[in-house]
Amino acid sequence: MNPTATVNDQQAVAELARLLPSPVPLAPRRAGEFERPAPDATAVVATFVGQTSAELMVVAQQSVTDAMAGAGALSLAEALRPALEAASRTLGPGVLGTAETRPAGEVFTGPGTVVYALDAGVATQAWFGIRAKGSAADAAAPAAPLPSGAMRVLYDVEMTLTTEIGRTRLPVRDVLELTPGAVLELDRSAGSPADVMVNGRLVARGEVVVVDDEYAVRITEIVSTENLG
Template identity: 35%
Template sequence: MTTSPFAEQNPGLTGADLALAAASAAAAVLPSVDPLVAAGAQPGNEHVVASFSGAAITELDGARTGRIAVLVGDELTGALASSPIDGLDLAAATQPALDAIAATLGASARAAQTVSLDLVLSDLGPDFTVVPLIGAGIAASVLIQDRLLVAAATNAAPEAPFAETLPPAPSAPAPNTPTPSTPAVAPVETPAANVTPLPTRGIEMLHGVDMEVTVELGRTRMTVRDLLALTPGAVLELDRAAGSPADLLVNGRLIARGEVVVVDEDFGLRLTEIIDDSAAG
Protein backbone atom coordinates (compact mmCIF):
# COMPACT_ATOMS: atom_id res chain seq x y z
CA MET A 1 0.00 0.00 0.00
CA THR A 2 1.30 3.47 -0.86
CA THR A 3 2.23 5.47 2.22
CA SER A 4 1.04 9.01 2.82
CA PRO A 5 3.43 11.97 2.39
CA PHE A 6 3.40 12.42 6.18
CA ALA A 7 4.37 8.79 6.72
CA GLU A 8 7.12 9.03 4.10
CA GLN A 9 8.62 11.99 5.95
CA ASN A 10 8.38 10.15 9.28
CA PRO A 11 9.53 6.55 8.75
CA GLY A 12 8.68 3.99 11.41
CA LEU A 13 5.19 5.34 12.13
CA THR A 14 2.55 2.98 13.42
CA GLY A 15 -1.12 3.23 12.52
CA ALA A 16 -1.78 4.91 15.87
CA ASP A 17 0.92 7.51 15.13
CA LEU A 18 -0.63 8.33 11.77
CA ALA A 19 -4.12 8.55 13.30
CA LEU A 20 -2.81 10.98 15.92
CA ALA A 21 -1.15 13.11 13.23
CA ALA A 22 -4.35 13.18 11.16
CA ALA A 23 -6.42 14.13 14.21
CA SER A 24 -3.94 16.90 15.09
CA ALA A 25 -4.39 18.35 11.60
CA ALA A 26 -8.17 18.27 12.09
CA ALA A 27 -7.88 19.91 15.52
CA ALA A 28 -6.15 22.92 13.97
CA VAL A 29 -9.12 23.77 11.70
CA LEU A 30 -12.23 22.43 13.46
CA PRO A 31 -14.35 25.31 14.86
CA SER A 32 -14.05 25.40 18.64
CA VAL A 33 -14.17 27.88 21.52
CA ASP A 34 -10.96 26.52 23.02
CA PRO A 35 -7.85 25.34 21.14
CA LEU A 36 -8.09 21.61 20.52
CA VAL A 37 -5.38 19.01 21.11
CA ALA A 38 -5.47 15.44 19.82
CA ALA A 39 -5.18 12.90 22.63
CA GLY A 40 -3.91 9.34 22.25
CA ALA A 41 -5.33 7.04 19.58
CA GLN A 42 -7.10 3.87 20.64
CA PRO A 43 -9.25 1.14 19.09
CA GLY A 44 -12.79 2.32 18.47
CA ASN A 45 -15.81 0.79 20.18
CA GLU A 46 -19.53 1.35 20.61
CA HIS A 47 -19.01 3.92 23.38
CA VAL A 48 -17.48 6.64 21.18
CA VAL A 49 -20.74 8.32 20.20
CA ALA A 50 -22.15 8.59 23.72
CA SER A 51 -20.76 12.06 24.54
CA PHE A 52 -21.55 13.80 21.24
CA SER A 53 -24.50 15.46 19.55
CA GLY A 54 -23.54 15.45 15.86
CA ALA A 55 -21.51 13.57 13.27
CA ALA A 56 -20.20 14.11 9.75
CA ILE A 57 -18.69 11.40 7.55
CA THR A 58 -17.02 11.26 4.15
CA GLU A 59 -15.42 8.90 1.65
CA LEU A 60 -11.76 9.19 0.66
CA ASP A 61 -10.43 9.07 -2.89
CA GLY A 62 -6.87 8.55 -4.09
CA ALA A 63 -4.24 6.02 -3.07
CA ARG A 64 -6.43 5.24 -0.06
CA THR A 65 -10.17 4.65 -0.16
CA GLY A 66 -12.34 4.31 2.88
CA ARG A 67 -14.29 6.38 5.38
CA ILE A 68 -13.47 8.88 8.09
CA ALA A 69 -15.78 10.74 10.46
CA VAL A 70 -15.79 13.61 12.95
CA LEU A 71 -17.99 13.65 16.05
CA VAL A 72 -18.79 17.01 17.68
CA GLY A 73 -20.47 18.18 20.87
CA ASP A 74 -23.24 20.60 21.80
CA GLU A 75 -20.98 23.63 21.48
CA LEU A 76 -20.62 23.35 17.70
CA THR A 77 -24.10 21.98 16.96
CA GLY A 78 -25.59 24.78 19.06
CA ALA A 79 -23.63 27.43 17.18
CA LEU A 80 -24.80 25.97 13.88
CA ALA A 81 -28.41 25.94 15.05
CA SER A 82 -28.19 29.66 15.82
CA SER A 83 -26.63 30.50 12.45
CA PRO A 84 -28.71 32.87 10.28
CA ILE A 85 -27.41 31.07 7.16
CA ASP A 86 -29.27 27.82 6.53
CA GLY A 87 -26.54 26.52 4.22
CA LEU A 88 -24.06 26.48 7.09
CA ASP A 89 -24.59 22.97 8.41
CA LEU A 90 -22.41 20.45 10.23
CA ALA A 91 -21.11 18.96 6.98
CA ALA A 92 -19.88 22.38 5.77
CA ALA A 93 -18.40 23.27 9.17
CA THR A 94 -16.42 20.03 9.45
CA GLN A 95 -15.32 19.77 5.79
CA PRO A 96 -11.95 21.54 6.42
CA ALA A 97 -11.20 19.11 9.26
CA LEU A 98 -12.08 16.10 7.12
CA ASP A 99 -9.94 17.51 4.29
CA ALA A 100 -7.01 17.87 6.71
CA ILE A 101 -7.38 14.26 7.87
CA ALA A 102 -7.51 13.02 4.28
CA ALA A 103 -4.42 15.03 3.29
CA THR A 104 -2.43 13.55 6.17
CA LEU A 105 -3.48 10.08 5.05
CA GLY A 106 -2.41 10.80 1.46
CA ALA A 107 -5.93 11.00 0.02
CA SER A 108 -8.66 13.53 -0.75
CA ALA A 109 -12.05 13.80 0.92
CA ARG A 110 -15.35 13.93 -0.91
CA ALA A 111 -18.12 16.29 0.20
CA ALA A 112 -19.01 15.57 3.82
CA GLN A 113 -22.43 14.31 4.84
CA THR A 114 -24.18 14.87 8.14
CA VAL A 115 -25.35 11.56 9.61
CA SER A 116 -27.19 10.56 12.77
CA LEU A 117 -25.01 9.28 15.57
CA ASP A 118 -26.59 5.83 15.54
CA LEU A 119 -25.45 5.31 11.93
CA VAL A 120 -21.79 6.31 12.32
CA LEU A 121 -20.54 2.97 13.60
CA SER A 122 -22.40 0.95 10.98
CA ASP A 123 -21.03 3.23 8.24
CA LEU A 124 -17.44 2.82 9.48
CA GLY A 125 -17.60 -0.88 10.26
CA PRO A 126 -16.17 -2.67 13.30
CA ASP A 127 -12.48 -1.85 12.79
CA PHE A 128 -11.66 1.83 13.30
CA THR A 129 -9.41 4.01 15.41
CA VAL A 130 -10.67 6.90 17.52
CA VAL A 131 -8.72 10.00 18.58
CA PRO A 132 -10.48 12.41 20.98
CA LEU A 133 -9.90 16.15 20.53
CA ILE A 134 -9.54 17.86 23.90
CA GLY A 135 -10.41 21.50 24.64
CA ALA A 136 -12.05 22.38 27.95
CA GLY A 137 -13.23 18.77 27.81
CA ILE A 138 -13.69 16.19 25.06
CA ALA A 139 -14.99 18.61 22.41
CA ALA A 140 -14.82 16.33 19.38
CA SER A 141 -13.43 13.05 18.12
CA VAL A 142 -11.87 11.76 14.90
CA LEU A 143 -12.75 8.28 13.63
CA ILE A 144 -10.64 6.57 10.95
CA GLN A 145 -11.10 3.12 9.45
CA ASP A 146 -8.09 0.99 10.37
CA ARG A 147 -7.40 0.00 6.76
CA LEU A 148 -6.69 3.65 5.95
CA LEU A 149 -3.75 3.75 8.33
CA VAL A 150 -0.20 2.87 7.33
CA ALA A 151 -0.01 -0.07 9.70
CA ALA A 152 -2.11 -1.38 12.54
CA ALA A 153 -0.41 -1.21 15.91
CA THR A 154 0.46 -4.78 16.84
CA ASN A 155 0.76 -4.02 20.52
CA ALA A 156 -2.40 -1.93 20.90
CA ALA A 157 -3.90 -1.85 24.36
CA PRO A 158 -7.14 -3.79 24.96
CA GLU A 159 -10.30 -1.98 23.96
CA ALA A 160 -11.62 0.30 26.70
CA PRO A 161 -14.70 2.49 27.12
CA PHE A 162 -14.38 5.93 25.53
CA ALA A 163 -14.40 7.65 28.90
CA GLU A 164 -11.05 6.00 29.63
CA THR A 165 -9.20 7.73 26.80
CA LEU A 166 -8.03 10.50 29.12
CA PRO A 167 -4.99 9.68 31.27
CA PRO A 168 -5.91 8.64 34.82
CA ALA A 169 -5.46 11.13 37.61
CA PRO A 170 -2.32 10.61 39.68
CA SER A 171 -2.97 8.53 42.79
CA ALA A 172 -2.28 9.89 46.24
CA PRO A 173 0.89 8.59 47.95
CA ALA A 174 0.48 5.83 50.51
CA PRO A 175 0.61 6.88 54.20
CA ASN A 176 4.14 7.35 55.64
CA THR A 177 5.62 7.11 52.13
CA PRO A 178 8.36 9.72 51.62
CA THR A 179 7.95 11.88 48.55
CA PRO A 180 10.65 13.81 46.71
CA SER A 181 10.91 17.38 47.83
CA THR A 182 9.88 20.02 45.32
CA PRO A 183 11.07 23.64 45.43
CA ALA A 184 8.29 25.89 46.64
CA VAL A 185 6.94 28.18 43.95
CA ALA A 186 4.96 31.25 44.91
CA PRO A 187 1.55 31.41 43.22
CA VAL A 188 1.29 33.99 40.47
CA GLU A 189 -1.66 36.33 40.83
CA THR A 190 -3.16 38.00 37.78
CA PRO A 191 -4.31 41.58 38.36
CA ALA A 192 -8.02 42.04 37.79
CA ALA A 193 -7.32 44.68 35.15
CA ASN A 194 -5.40 42.14 33.05
CA VAL A 195 -8.00 39.37 33.05
CA THR A 196 -8.09 37.64 29.66
CA PRO A 197 -11.40 38.22 27.82
CA LEU A 198 -13.76 35.28 27.58
CA PRO A 199 -13.25 33.17 24.46
CA THR A 200 -15.42 33.67 21.40
CA ARG A 201 -18.68 31.76 21.59
CA GLY A 202 -21.84 31.09 19.61
CA ILE A 203 -21.96 31.93 15.93
CA GLU A 204 -18.59 33.74 16.15
CA MET A 205 -16.78 30.42 16.48
CA LEU A 206 -17.88 29.69 12.89
CA HIS A 207 -16.33 32.82 11.38
CA GLY A 208 -13.51 30.83 9.77
CA VAL A 209 -15.78 28.31 7.98
CA ASP A 210 -15.65 28.56 4.17
CA MET A 211 -18.93 29.06 2.29
CA GLU A 212 -19.66 28.76 -1.42
CA VAL A 213 -20.81 32.16 -2.72
CA THR A 214 -22.42 32.37 -6.19
CA VAL A 215 -23.67 35.31 -8.26
CA GLU A 216 -26.56 34.36 -10.57
CA LEU A 217 -27.57 36.54 -13.53
CA GLY A 218 -30.66 34.51 -14.41
CA ARG A 219 -32.03 31.11 -15.32
CA THR A 220 -33.72 29.35 -18.20
CA ARG A 221 -35.17 25.94 -19.02
CA MET A 222 -34.21 23.91 -22.07
CA THR A 223 -35.08 20.56 -23.58
CA VAL A 224 -32.34 17.99 -23.98
CA ARG A 225 -32.59 18.45 -27.77
CA ASP A 226 -31.91 22.20 -27.49
CA LEU A 227 -29.13 21.63 -24.96
CA LEU A 228 -27.33 19.20 -27.28
CA ALA A 229 -27.71 21.64 -30.16
CA LEU A 230 -25.72 24.40 -28.41
CA THR A 231 -22.67 25.64 -30.32
CA PRO A 232 -20.11 28.40 -29.70
CA GLY A 233 -21.80 31.74 -30.38
CA ALA A 234 -25.28 30.60 -29.34
CA VAL A 235 -27.23 33.08 -27.20
CA LEU A 236 -29.36 31.93 -24.26
CA GLU A 237 -32.29 34.10 -23.19
CA LEU A 238 -32.52 34.27 -19.41
CA ASP A 239 -35.59 34.89 -17.27
CA ARG A 240 -34.37 38.34 -16.24
CA ALA A 241 -34.54 41.68 -18.01
CA ALA A 242 -31.39 43.60 -18.88
CA GLY A 243 -30.40 45.88 -16.01
CA SER A 244 -32.15 43.76 -13.38
CA PRO A 245 -30.16 43.01 -10.22
CA ALA A 246 -28.21 39.74 -9.96
CA ASP A 247 -28.76 37.28 -7.10
CA LEU A 248 -26.14 36.50 -4.45
CA LEU A 249 -26.48 32.94 -3.15
CA VAL A 250 -24.61 31.34 -0.25
CA ASN A 251 -24.60 27.53 -0.42
CA GLY A 252 -27.56 27.81 -2.79
CA ARG A 253 -29.63 30.14 -0.57
CA LEU A 254 -30.56 33.65 -1.75
CA ILE A 255 -29.27 36.26 0.72
CA ALA A 256 -28.80 39.47 -1.32
CA ARG A 257 -29.15 41.19 -4.72
CA GLY A 258 -26.95 43.71 -6.45
CA GLU A 259 -25.57 45.10 -9.69
CA VAL A 260 -22.65 43.60 -11.56
CA VAL A 261 -19.60 45.89 -11.71
CA VAL A 262 -16.03 45.62 -12.97
CA VAL A 263 -13.21 45.85 -10.41
CA ASP A 264 -9.65 45.90 -11.81
CA GLU A 265 -10.74 43.91 -14.89
CA ASP A 266 -12.60 41.37 -12.71
CA PHE A 267 -16.36 41.13 -12.24
CA GLY A 268 -17.79 42.11 -8.89
CA LEU A 269 -21.20 42.65 -7.27
CA ARG A 270 -22.29 45.91 -5.63
CA LEU A 271 -25.00 44.95 -3.11
CA THR A 272 -28.24 46.90 -3.30
CA GLU A 273 -30.54 44.71 -1.21
CA ILE A 274 -30.21 42.23 1.65
CA ILE A 275 -32.89 39.52 1.56
CA ASP A 276 -34.54 38.62 4.86
CA ASP A 277 -35.82 35.12 5.66
CA SER A 278 -39.42 35.83 4.65
CA ALA A 279 -38.46 37.29 1.27
CA ALA A 280 -35.94 34.47 0.59
CA GLY A 281 -38.56 31.83 1.26
Protein backbone atom coordinates (compact mmCIF):
# COMPACT_ATOMS: atom_id res chain seq x y z
CA MET A 1 0.00 0.00 0.00
CA ASN A 2 1.28 3.45 -0.91
CA PRO A 3 2.03 5.70 2.08
CA THR A 4 0.14 8.99 2.28
CA ALA A 5 1.82 11.97 0.66
CA THR A 6 2.10 15.17 2.69
CA VAL A 7 2.19 18.87 1.82
CA ASN A 8 5.94 18.83 2.50
CA ASP A 9 6.41 15.96 0.05
CA GLN A 10 4.52 17.84 -2.65
CA GLN A 11 6.48 21.03 -2.06
CA ALA A 12 9.75 19.10 -2.09
CA VAL A 13 9.09 17.39 -5.42
CA ALA A 14 7.91 20.68 -6.94
CA GLU A 15 11.19 22.37 -5.99
CA LEU A 16 13.22 19.41 -7.21
CA ALA A 17 11.41 19.43 -10.56
CA ARG A 18 12.09 23.15 -10.90
CA LEU A 19 15.86 22.77 -10.55
CA LEU A 20 16.46 19.33 -12.05
CA PRO A 21 18.62 19.64 -15.19
CA SER A 22 16.25 18.83 -18.03
CA PRO A 23 15.76 20.01 -21.62
CA VAL A 24 11.98 20.08 -21.06
CA PRO A 25 9.73 21.13 -18.14
CA LEU A 26 8.94 18.27 -15.77
CA ALA A 27 5.49 17.71 -14.24
CA PRO A 28 5.47 15.75 -10.94
CA ARG A 29 2.75 13.21 -10.20
CA ARG A 30 2.32 10.63 -7.49
CA ALA A 31 3.62 7.30 -8.79
CA GLY A 32 1.35 4.29 -8.79
CA GLU A 33 1.86 1.56 -6.22
CA PHE A 34 3.90 -0.57 -8.61
CA GLU A 35 5.58 2.26 -10.55
CA ARG A 36 9.27 2.49 -9.73
CA PRO A 37 12.54 3.22 -11.58
CA ALA A 38 14.47 0.24 -12.88
CA PRO A 39 16.22 -1.52 -9.96
CA ASP A 40 19.62 -1.17 -11.63
CA ALA A 41 19.18 2.56 -12.35
CA THR A 42 21.54 4.90 -10.51
CA ALA A 43 19.90 6.87 -7.72
CA VAL A 44 21.43 9.89 -6.01
CA VAL A 45 20.60 9.79 -2.29
CA ALA A 46 21.11 12.27 0.55
CA THR A 47 19.83 12.36 4.13
CA PHE A 48 18.33 15.54 5.58
CA VAL A 49 18.60 15.97 9.37
CA GLY A 50 16.49 18.62 11.08
CA GLN A 51 13.21 19.17 12.86
CA THR A 52 11.77 17.01 10.09
CA SER A 53 14.32 14.41 8.95
CA ALA A 54 14.06 12.44 5.73
CA GLU A 55 16.00 10.52 3.11
CA LEU A 56 15.76 12.11 -0.35
CA MET A 57 16.45 10.22 -3.55
CA VAL A 58 16.32 11.00 -7.26
CA VAL A 59 16.83 9.00 -10.45
CA ALA A 60 17.46 10.91 -13.67
CA GLN A 61 16.45 9.17 -16.88
CA GLN A 62 18.41 9.44 -20.12
CA SER A 63 17.07 12.79 -21.37
CA VAL A 64 17.95 14.44 -18.06
CA THR A 65 21.44 12.96 -18.01
CA ASP A 66 21.85 14.06 -21.63
CA ALA A 67 21.05 17.61 -20.48
CA MET A 68 24.03 17.38 -18.14
CA ALA A 69 26.40 16.34 -20.93
CA GLY A 70 29.35 18.67 -21.12
CA ALA A 71 29.13 19.54 -17.43
CA GLY A 72 32.84 18.98 -17.15
CA ALA A 73 34.16 17.11 -14.13
CA LEU A 74 30.84 17.18 -12.26
CA SER A 75 29.72 13.78 -11.04
CA LEU A 76 26.08 12.76 -11.20
CA ALA A 77 25.73 13.36 -7.45
CA GLU A 78 27.27 16.84 -7.75
CA ALA A 79 25.08 17.75 -10.71
CA LEU A 80 21.87 16.71 -8.95
CA ARG A 81 22.72 18.08 -5.49
CA PRO A 82 21.31 21.61 -6.12
CA ALA A 83 17.92 20.05 -6.91
CA LEU A 84 18.09 17.93 -3.75
CA GLU A 85 19.06 20.99 -1.71
CA ALA A 86 16.05 22.88 -3.07
CA ALA A 87 13.81 19.98 -2.10
CA SER A 88 15.32 19.75 1.39
CA ARG A 89 14.72 23.45 2.10
CA THR A 90 10.95 22.82 2.04
CA LEU A 91 11.39 20.58 5.12
CA GLY A 92 12.52 23.44 7.37
CA PRO A 93 15.81 24.13 9.19
CA GLY A 94 18.38 21.36 9.04
CA VAL A 95 21.42 19.94 7.26
CA LEU A 96 21.55 17.96 4.01
CA GLY A 97 24.26 15.33 4.13
CA THR A 98 26.63 14.26 1.38
CA ALA A 99 24.94 12.96 -1.75
CA GLU A 100 25.94 9.48 -2.87
CA THR A 101 24.94 7.10 -5.65
CA ARG A 102 23.22 3.77 -4.98
CA PRO A 103 21.13 1.32 -7.05
CA ALA A 104 17.53 2.50 -7.25
CA GLY A 105 16.32 -0.97 -6.24
CA GLU A 106 17.94 -0.47 -2.82
CA VAL A 107 16.45 2.92 -1.98
CA PHE A 108 13.07 3.19 -3.72
CA THR A 109 11.66 0.42 -1.54
CA GLY A 110 10.66 -0.03 2.06
CA PRO A 111 7.82 1.26 4.23
CA GLY A 112 7.19 4.98 4.25
CA THR A 113 8.78 5.68 0.84
CA VAL A 114 6.69 8.19 -1.11
CA VAL A 115 7.54 8.07 -4.82
CA TYR A 116 6.83 10.65 -7.53
CA ALA A 117 7.28 10.35 -11.29
CA LEU A 118 8.42 13.47 -13.12
CA ASP A 119 6.89 13.43 -16.57
CA ALA A 120 7.43 15.28 -19.83
CA GLY A 121 4.36 14.53 -21.90
CA VAL A 122 3.67 10.80 -21.67
CA ALA A 123 7.27 9.85 -20.82
CA THR A 124 8.73 9.71 -17.31
CA GLN A 125 12.03 11.57 -17.29
CA ALA A 126 12.98 11.28 -13.61
CA TRP A 127 11.89 9.82 -10.27
CA PHE A 128 11.88 11.37 -6.80
CA GLY A 129 11.49 9.54 -3.51
CA ILE A 130 11.25 10.77 0.06
CA ARG A 131 11.19 8.65 3.21
CA ALA A 132 10.64 10.07 6.68
CA LYS A 133 13.39 9.06 9.11
CA GLY A 134 12.29 7.29 12.27
CA SER A 135 11.35 3.89 13.62
CA ALA A 136 9.93 1.25 11.31
CA ALA A 137 6.57 1.60 13.05
CA ASP A 138 6.47 5.30 12.31
CA ALA A 139 7.96 5.11 8.78
CA ALA A 140 4.59 5.07 7.01
CA ALA A 141 3.43 8.25 8.76
CA PRO A 142 4.68 11.80 8.26
CA ALA A 143 7.57 12.56 10.59
CA ALA A 144 6.55 14.63 13.61
CA PRO A 145 8.65 17.76 14.17
CA LEU A 146 11.22 17.39 16.91
CA PRO A 147 10.88 19.58 20.01
CA SER A 148 13.02 22.68 19.70
CA GLY A 149 15.29 21.41 22.48
CA ALA A 150 16.04 18.31 20.44
CA MET A 151 17.85 20.51 17.92
CA ARG A 152 20.72 20.57 20.44
CA VAL A 153 21.83 17.20 19.06
CA LEU A 154 22.78 19.10 15.89
CA TYR A 155 24.87 21.77 17.63
CA ASP A 156 28.18 19.98 16.98
CA VAL A 157 27.38 19.23 13.33
CA GLU A 158 29.68 21.24 11.08
CA MET A 159 27.96 23.25 8.34
CA THR A 160 29.52 24.80 5.26
CA LEU A 161 29.10 28.56 4.98
CA THR A 162 29.55 30.22 1.61
CA THR A 163 29.85 33.88 0.73
CA GLU A 164 28.18 35.19 -2.40
CA ILE A 165 28.93 38.61 -3.85
CA GLY A 166 26.49 38.33 -6.71
CA ARG A 167 24.87 36.12 -9.34
CA THR A 168 24.25 36.02 -13.04
CA ARG A 169 22.41 33.70 -15.42
CA LEU A 170 23.86 32.34 -18.65
CA PRO A 171 22.67 29.77 -21.20
CA VAL A 172 24.54 26.47 -20.95
CA ARG A 173 26.22 27.12 -24.29
CA ASP A 174 27.74 30.35 -22.92
CA VAL A 175 28.93 28.58 -19.77
CA LEU A 176 30.68 25.93 -21.85
CA GLU A 177 32.36 28.65 -23.93
CA LEU A 178 33.89 30.48 -20.93
CA THR A 179 37.63 31.10 -21.26
CA PRO A 180 40.29 32.65 -19.00
CA GLY A 181 39.89 36.43 -19.11
CA ALA A 182 36.12 36.38 -19.61
CA VAL A 183 34.24 38.95 -17.49
CA LEU A 184 30.92 38.09 -15.88
CA GLU A 185 28.65 40.96 -14.85
CA LEU A 186 26.91 40.25 -11.55
CA ASP A 187 23.52 41.41 -10.31
CA ARG A 188 24.76 43.90 -7.69
CA SER A 189 26.88 47.00 -7.62
CA ALA A 190 30.39 47.40 -6.21
CA GLY A 191 30.38 47.91 -2.46
CA SER A 192 27.12 46.04 -1.90
CA PRO A 193 27.13 43.62 1.05
CA ALA A 194 27.96 39.97 0.43
CA ASP A 195 25.44 37.25 1.29
CA VAL A 196 26.41 34.54 3.78
CA MET A 197 24.64 31.28 2.95
CA VAL A 198 24.19 28.01 4.84
CA ASN A 199 22.97 25.09 2.76
CA GLY A 200 21.79 27.55 0.12
CA ARG A 201 19.81 29.58 2.68
CA LEU A 202 20.58 33.26 3.38
CA VAL A 203 21.52 33.75 7.06
CA ALA A 204 23.53 36.98 7.15
CA ARG A 205 25.10 39.80 5.15
CA GLY A 206 28.49 41.40 5.53
CA GLU A 207 31.39 43.23 3.96
CA VAL A 208 34.41 41.53 2.44
CA VAL A 209 37.65 42.32 4.30
CA VAL A 210 41.22 41.01 4.32
CA VAL A 211 42.62 39.36 7.46
CA ASP A 212 46.25 38.17 7.42
CA ASP A 213 46.30 38.19 3.61
CA GLU A 214 43.15 36.08 3.42
CA TYR A 215 39.65 37.12 2.50
CA ALA A 216 37.09 37.24 5.30
CA VAL A 217 33.60 38.59 5.86
CA ARG A 218 32.67 41.05 8.60
CA ILE A 219 29.03 40.38 9.51
CA THR A 220 26.90 43.52 9.37
CA GLU A 221 23.40 42.04 9.43
CA ILE A 222 21.78 38.83 10.66
CA VAL A 223 18.80 37.83 8.56
CA SER A 224 15.76 37.08 10.71
CA THR A 225 14.90 33.38 10.85
CA GLU A 226 11.31 34.43 10.14
CA ASN A 227 12.46 35.24 6.61
CA LEU A 228 14.12 31.86 6.10
CA GLY A 229 11.07 29.62 5.87
